[in-house]
Amino acid sequence: MSYWSKLGKARTSASSPQAAGQCDRCGGVYTHSVLQWQTDWAGNTMVNKRLLVCPKCLDVPQQQLRAITIPADPVPVQNPRPMQLE
8 A cells, every 4th residue: 555755755864864845836845955045136136035945936037127227427528618600
């Protein structure tokens, strides 16, 4: 008779035990060291979304949420002399 493990995809070992954790997106149970923090762009920096997700559920940070960097204005001319039209 077979049985279903409650630990899902978490690896168990008697010689080197590791903690199990649950993915915040799919609810699957994995070894805690496999789970990763989900990050995304917010302005010029990456922000931790505080979601521990499995590798299958990990999203690539969206470049559309990144701030546009506009170059500085050119330095103005000191003491400009406009042309005199006759």
